[in-house]
Every structure is written in C-alpha cells, then in structure tokens.
C-alpha cells in the first residue's frame with residue numbers, strides 16, 4: 076500500500092489579496108477524464124482524448140489501464156491516444172493494480188473487471204482510499220455474478236470476472252461512482268441492467284456510453300444499459316473541470332472589486348449545484364458562450380463580487396454540489412445570516428471526513444461553524460476571516476479550501492499538506508499566483 080503522508084512538507088502560506096481580475100482556464104474535468112481513458116481502454120481502435128485533465132488521480136488511471144495491457148500514447152500534456160483492447164481484452168497484470176487516491180478509478184474499474192470472465196484482478200490504493208467503503212460496489216457486482224472479495228468492505232479488493240447477469244439495483248446511497256460501476260458491468264451482462272438512484276447524480280458515464288454506441292435508456296430516477304458487443308469513442312474532448320473552477324468562483328465572489336472570467340468550463344447541470352446555491356445567496360456568476368464540449372454542456376463564466384446572504388442546502392442538492400460543499404461552507408461563513416447543510420453524511424466517506432475537516436479547518440481561521448451528523452451549521456460574518464493554519468489532511472479539496480480562505484482572510488492562511496491539491500489540480504497554486512500577479516497589476 077502506498078501512502079500519502081499529509082503534512083510532511085513545510086506549510087504553504089497563502090496571503091490575502093484585495094481582488095481578483097482576469098481570465099483563466101482550468102484543466103480538464105477529472106470525472107470525464109477518468110471515464111474517457113477507461114471507456115477508450117475497452118473500446119475498439121484508437122480514441123484521441125483532448126483537454127485531458129492531468130492530475131495524480133488521472134495518472135493513476137493511465138497507469139492502471141497500461142497495467143491491464145492497454146497502450147496509451149501521451150501526445151501532449153493534455154492529449155492522449157488510447158489504443159482500445161475491446162470489451163473483453165483486459166489482461167491481469169499478475170500483481171495488484173494500485174488505484175492511488177482515486178475512488179472513481181477503483182469503483183469504475185471494478186465494474187469493468189467484473190465482466191472479464193475467467194480472469195482475476197486485485198485493486199489496492201493509498202491509505203485514504205483504503206479507508207473508503209467498497210462494499211457498495213462489491214455487493215451489486217456479486218449479485219451480477221462476479222466473485223468479489225474485500226478486506227472487510229475495503230481495499231484490497233479481488234475481482235474474478237464472470238458471465239454476468241443483468242440486475243435491477245436500487246442504490247442505497249446516491250453515488251455516481253457506484254452507478255457507473257454497475258452500468259459498466261451491465262455492458263457484459265446477459266440482459267438489461269437497471270440502476271435506480273435515490274437522487275440524480277452526475278451522468279458523465281451515461282453520456283459517454285451513449286457517445287460510444289451503447290444503448291442506454293434514462294428516466295427521471297433510473298438508468299438502464301443493454302449488453303454491448305463493442306464500444307467506439309473515436310474522439311473525446313474534455314471540458315474544464317467546474318470543481319477546479321469553484322475555488323476561484325468563490326474567491327472572486329467574496330473579494331470586493333473582482334471581475335473574473337473562467338473559460339471553457341463544463342456546466343453539466345448535475346455538477347453545477349454550487350452555482351445554484353451561490354446564486355440563491357446573491358452571487359453574480361453568469362454563464363455565457365454556452366456550447367457543448369465533448370457532448371457535455373459547457374460555457375464561460377463571468378464572476379463579479381457580491382455580498383452574500385445565508386441559505387439552507389438540503390439533501391436533494393448534495394449530489395449536485397458534493398465536491399464543492401467545503402467551499403459552500405466558506406461562502407456561508409462570509410455571508411449575512413445563518414446557513415445550514417443537511418443530508419450530506421456522504422461527506423464523511425470522502426478522501427477524508429470532510430465534515431470534520433471543514434469544521435475544524437474553518438473554525439481555526441475564525442469562522443463560526445459546527446458539525447452536525449449529516450452536515451454543518453454556519454453563522455456568517457460578512458467580513459474577512461481572521462486567518463491561521465489549515466491542515467489538508469491529505470485531501471485536495473481541503474487544501475484548495477485553505478487557499479481560498481487565505482485569499483479572503485485578513486492575516487493569510489498557512490496550509491499544511493498543500494501538495495495534496497495535485498490529486499485533482501497540480502497547477503492550482505501556480506494559477507493562483509499568476510492570477511494574483513495579474514490582479515495587482517490590473
């Protein structure tokens with residue numbers, strides 16, 4: 076097991092900034108990038124992926140498919156050519172496949188491996204991923220006929236592929252990763268596979284499967300996939316990652332005098348929950364140049380500073396903003412009134428317990444926030460946070476939360492384990508620095 080060791084580097088200081096002005100673009104969407112490589116790997120022929128979001132997590136995906144016998148040419152930093160081996164062409168490497176920190180990789184790949192009849196694979200991950208729940212994928216894959224063993228519901232996970240049967244499965248938790256694992260296994264089943272969702276979650280897998288020629292039928296609360304004979308993607312263009320844009324959107328909203336443009340961002344409505352929440356709080360974020368990038372809704376965003384008011388975020392909104400809820404907490408801490416988040420117990424099963432990490436982190440900077448069983452309660456103060464020290468706990472979203480908090484603070488924030496940002500956004504601090512320099516010159 077490889078392990079990320081949070082806090083072994085000297086803390087990184089993020090000093091306050093008066094305003095943010097300029098134009099930025101963020102790397103390709105992590106969820107879409109993982110899916111593009113994985114589907115291309117089991118596709119026919121070559122798939123050219125452009126706008127690929129290179130990060131520690133997506134590098135784990137490239138490494139994993141290579142281990143499984145798939146050739147991946149890295150044509151450029153953000154451009155790959157994947158030589159698909161076909162649906163049933165994945166070969167066991169004879170040693171465990173290390174998924175690093177990437178939950179999306181571990182869970183989606185499990186679904187694909189379940190269909191490799193007669194072959195046995197093993198998945199491992201770093202310390203954080205090894206603490207995350209895997210029974211949620213193991214159980215439905217077993218029901219489809221695969222032999223799956225976990226270590227008491229966790230990695231390492233051994234998967235023996237089999238002739239699968241189609242099932243109808245009601246997800247106990249709203250999870251796009253689990254939904255995707257079942258749909259991918261469904262490509263190999265003997266009949267229709269249906270996943271019923273308690274709440275809508277991101278639908279990148281469904282969209283990409285359709286683009287690759289799979290027969291996918293969607294209704295309000297369920298998705299069905301037919302067994303497939305072959306997939307062919309051809310080319311995929313990945314839009315910018317709205318989750319990577321989110322720290323900048325929140326910073327510009329909170330800083331008086333800001334005017335920031337973020338270009339080429341994915342605006343799939345199942346990913347833009349934070350924009351809806353901020354809109355309700357009074358933010359001035361406008362989408363323009365709306366278009367499609369690689370079959371996904373996308374556009375450019377114009378963000379101006381705004382005074383925010385409190386809001387309540389309930390369970391329905393959680394899957395649509397799941398990775399951005401730490402940033403919601405920061406926005407709420409700087410808003411007028413008391414905000415709440417409910418129905419977000421899933422945050423406790425992320426790269427770290429994000430309810431505890433957010434509450435401890437923001438409280439140390441002067442915010443009035445307390446944890447509840449399934450969320451938090453925040454009494455906002457419409458002024459700059461004091462500042463202080465935040466520990467990322469090895470979690471990329473918490474490292475970036477600390478950075479935004481530093482920008483909007485009075486005294487700056489020292490981030491322990493800031494390098495965790497590279498899990499989803501390796502150039503995050505460089506982009507922040509160049510935007511700071513451009514803003515002070517503006």
Ligand code: S3P
Pocket residue numbers: 105106107179249250251252253255277397398421
């Ligand atoms: C993801 C789904 C979400 C999200 C994660 C990426 C995906 O996880 O938090 O960062 O790419 O499908 P869950 O499906 O576990 O909610």
